[in-house]
Amino acid sequence: MMTVTDWTPPIDDIASVFADRTRRATTAMCAADVRIAVFVSSGRHLFTDMDPVIWLTGFKPMHAAAVVLTSDGEFVLYTQGEWEAGRARQMSYAPKVVATDDPLGGAASDLTARGGGQRVGSAGTRKLNAIEYRTLASDGAYQLVPIDTELDEQARRKDVLELAQFRRASEISEVAFESLRQQLRIGMTDVEAEAIIEHRLRELGADDAFVFLSASTRNRAVQRPWGRVLMAGDILLTELSPCVGGVFAQICRTVAFGTPSKELIHDHELLVKVMTAGVDACRAGRSVSDVVAAMDAPLIARGMEQYTKPPFMRVRGHGMGFGSVAPGDFLSRNTARLQTGDSFVLHPNQMMPGAGYLMCGEPVIVGESGGEIVTGRIAGLEIVEA
Amino acid sequence: MTSARTAPLSTPTFLPMMQPVLRRGRSFLDREVLPSDENERRLNTLLALAGERGLDGVVIFGAAHTPENLGYYANYIPTTFHSALVARTGEAPVLFAGKGGARDHPYIRTVSWVADLRYSATIGSAVVEVADSWGAPWHRLGVVGLDTSLPHEVRDEVVAALGKRFVEIDDIVVGQRRSKSARELAVLTKANSIARHAAAAAADAYASGAGRRSALAAADFTARARGAHDCRITAGTSLGGVAAMSEIRDDRGPLSAVIAVEYLGYWGMAAIRLDLDDGDDAPLDNLVARMRPGADSIEVLAEADGTFLVNGIGCGLVEAPMWGYGHAVELRPNDVLAIVHIVPTAERLELDVRTVVVEATGARPLS
Numbered sequence: 001m002m003t004v005t006d007w008t009p010p011i012d013d014i015a016s017v018f019a020d021r022t023r024r025a026t027t028a029m030c031a032a033d034v035r036i037a038v039f040v041s042s043g044r045h046l047f048t049d050m051d052p053v054i055w056l057t058g059f060k061p062m063h064a065a066a067v068v069l070t071s072d073g074e075f076v077l078y079t080q081g082e083w084e085a086g087r088a089r090q091m092s093y094a095p096k097v098v099a100t101d102d103p104l105g106g107a108a109s110d111l112t113a114r115g116g117g118q119r120v121g122s123a124g125t126r127k128l129n130a131i132e133y134r135t136l137a138s139d140g141a142y143q144l145v146p147i148d149t150e151l152d153e154q155a156r157r158k159d160v161l162e163l164a165q166f167r168r169a170s171e172i173s174e175v176a177f178e179s180l181r182q183q184l185r186i187g188m189t190d191v192e193a194e195a196i197i198e199h200r201l202r203e204l205g206a207d208d209a210f211v212f213l214s215a216s217t218r219n220r221a222v223q224r225p226w227g228r229v230l231m232a233g234d235i236l237l238t239e240l241s242p243c244v245g246g247v248f249a250q251i252c253r254t255v256a257f258g259t260p261s262k263e264l265i266h267d268h269e270l271l272v273k274v275m276t277a278g279v280d281a282c283r284a285g286r287s288v289s290d291v292v293a294a295m296d297a298p299l300i301a302r303g304m305e306q307y308t309k310p311p312f313m314r315v316r317g318h319g320m321g322f323g324s325v326a327p328g329d330f331l332s333r334n335t336a337r338l339q340t341g342d343s344f345v346l347h348p349n350q351m352m353p354g355a356g357y358l359m360c361g362e363p364v365i366v367g368e369s370g371g372e373i374v375t376g377r378i379a380g381l382e383i384v385e386a
Numbered sequence: 387m388t389s390a391r392t393a394p395l396s397t398p399t400f401l402p403m404m405q406p407v408l409r410r411g412r413s414f415l416d417r418e419v420l421p422s423d424e425n426e427r428r429l430n431t432l433l434a435l436a437g438e439r440g441l442d443g444v445v446i447f448g449a450a451h452t453p454e455n456l457g458y459y460a461n462y463i464p465t466t467f468h469s470a471l472v473a474r475t476g477e478a479p480v481l482f483a484g485k486g487g488a489r490d491h492p493y494i495r496t497v498s499w500v501a502d503l504r505y506s507a508t509i510g511s512a513v514v515e516v517a518d519s520w521g522a523p524w525h526r527l528g529v530v531g532l533d534t535s536l537p538h539e540v541r542d543e544v545v546a547a548l549g550k551r552f553v554e555i556d557d558i559v560v561g562q563r564r565s566k567s568a569r570e571l572a573v574l575t576k577a578n579s580i581a582r583h584a585a586a587a588a589a590d591a592y593a594s595g596a597g598r599r600s601a602l603a604a605a606d607f608t609a610r611a612r613g614a615h616d617c618r619i620t621a622g623t624s625l626g627g628v629a630a631m632s633e634i635r636d637d638r639g640p641l642s643a644v645i646a647v648e649y650l651g652y653w654g655m656a657a658i659r660l661d662l663d664d665g666d667d668a669p670l671d672n673l674v675a676r677m678r679p680g681a682d683s684i685e686v687l688a689e690a691d692g693t694f695l696v697n698g699i700g701c702g703l704v705e706a707p708m709w710g711y712g713h714a715v716e717l718r719p720n721d722v723l724a725i726v727h728i729v730p731t732a733e734r735l736e737l738d739v740r741t742v743v744v745e746a747t748g749a750r751p752l753s
Binding site: 125199220229311314 | 451600613
């Protein structure tokens with residue numbers, strides 16, 4: 001499979017995309033009744049969390065970073081040291097980049113200078129440790145007002161750049177899995193298998209990857225590899241999630257080594273049915289709990305209701321960072337309504353009574369009449385000949 | 387008009403590396419080189435040192451992005467979220483771990499020597515519950531990583547649960563981790579070797595016509611295939627700065643990078659050397675020649691011919707002794723330091739790396 005390694009989003013005016021994100025951030029500030037706000041990144045990136053600095057600027061920091069934004073659109077990105085500032089000037093769409101020894105302290109000084117005592121919106125502070133948060137809070141020189149909810153409402157509508165990056169991340173996840181599929185053999189270790197995936201993803205420009213990969217004759221969950229030699233009878237699971245331009249996508253795959261048992265074939269086919277039902281339910285206006293109910297239905301119809309709850313499964317899907325992770329985790333208690341353009345992974349990964357824990361998942365974009373499977377398929381059980 | 391401040395900048399203190407969302411690769415308890423009694427001995431030493439300060443036990447907090455202390459004492463690297471190890475002399479230690487539940491515990495049991503695994507959404511009250519279950523009353527605990535490893539709201543919950551019954555003892559752990567044991571030196575040597583193989587793989591790929599990013603991906607693959615848990619790469623750029631691997635185009639531009647790999651919880655570093663033989667760096671040789679027990683960081687670096695980032699390396703990519711931070715720090719025997727030599731050239735930011743262990747007579751390369 002030929003795939004370009006240096007990928008550029010097919011978008012004419014990326015700067016205007018980031019200008020629109022700034023506008024949406026100021027709308028969030030207005031909704032929270034603040035005239036100035038600080039958007040922070042700890043530099044410690046989390047797969048299932050929004051990072052407001054990455055979303056606002058396109059810059060993925062190696063250290064803590066902060067954006068100070070005013071309601072009239074003044075925008076300053078504080079970065080640590082000249083090296084980070086140099087990266088930010090190259091990679092970001094921030095109108096102004098300031099190099100400082102302490103980005104959170106720099107932002108705090110800026111906020112204090114602009115008018116201590118006022119309410120200051122904040123987003124992304126949840127991940128800060130105590131030292132970082134104290135620095136940003138600046139001894140109460142102003143009142144930090146969390147605006148993460150308002151920002152998420154604005155960021156939820158995925159723009160053309162995010163959707164293009166989501167599609168690209170989905171594409172290279174399939175390319176990397178295909179690379180693995182072609183090289184998998186009996187006698188290889190799970191560590192080597194994971195390294196093949198990472199190798200291909202890095203070649204293709206992934207800026208990060210959340211990859212779990214493990215094998216067992218009967219899995220209890222998917223884990224990190226540890227050196228198991230893959231042999232006939234093993235069932236290999238992988239949750240493969242590359243990040244492109246700060247946007248993650250995910251596929252989940254199950255691979256049988258040698259002739260699969262009837263139980264394994266049966267159980268995986270059932271998961272594919274569950275997945276199909278879920279994708280069909282991913283229509284704008286329906287709730288997440290509706291989708292979960294649609295996915296649980298084939299199992300309940302077979303008398304397997306207990307398998308629709310923990311500890312046999314965790315979630316039926318979830319959003320991924322570093323933009324908005326709405327609509328959140330696919331749990332029956334999540335009543336959030338789907339919107340056109342919502343993007344997430346849908347995965348009925350779970351323990352099955354016969355074959356153990358199995359995986360099946362695809363990246364999905366919500367449409368008016370149903371979900372679009374970005375990979376174009378629901379992958380079946382893969383088989384490596386013994 | 388902006389009120390943004392542009393204060394004078396300090397020089398860099400260490401080479402930055404992009405943190406991944408997940409520490410990937412192999413994860414297991416190695417019984418050959420780092421058996422569990424090594425971790426247990428470390429914990430017992432910490433408990434003894436805490437006892438000298440009148441403390442009844444210790445709580446070691448860690449998280450996916452600050453896993454060093456939990457790796458050091460429990461051989462557990464959190465995949466996501468935060469964790470805590472609670473211990474007292476004479477009591478079985480308890481490890482709070484798991485991704486939002488206990489489903490990972492069967493797996494963690496194959497990794498950590500700590501038998502009592504638990505999950506709690508409110509870690510502060512859970513720590514107090516463990517301490518209250520001990521056979522003797524407790525008054526104060528030593529805590530590690532409270533302000534650095536926990537999200538601030540979680541930290542506040544811990545402080546509320548412990549009240550005034552804790553003292554921060556991060557300094558003890560820093561000192562303990564600084565002096566490397568024979569087993570740690572063996573693992574650090576292996577990590578260093580993996581990093582050098584990875585760097586060589588990148589150089590070979592580039593020499594064979596690969597683009598820069600493909601060459602760096604070859605380094606990443608070699609590191610993982612040789613057993614590294616984690617691999618991070620920072621490249622020098624033609625503008626004199628640094629970049630993450632994904633920011634380097636897959637072209638035939640000038641290639642310069644530092645590869646950092648983690649093996650069994652310990653880091654090794656190597657540089658891609660395209661034009662020079664390994665070890666051919668006279669200013670770096672001269673710096674190493676001045677490194678011996680008692681050598682002062684400010685004096686040695688002031689006499690150095692060039693720009694060097696010098697810090698300890700071990701469970702952390704940057705740890706004590708931190709020479710890069712401008713404070714006066716004297717070397718001690720069994721210190722292990724990674725020295726990054728930064729050489730701006732017309733084409734690129736050239737980088738070189740040497741890792742040394744300090745012995746009684748001086749510093750020797752770790753290889």
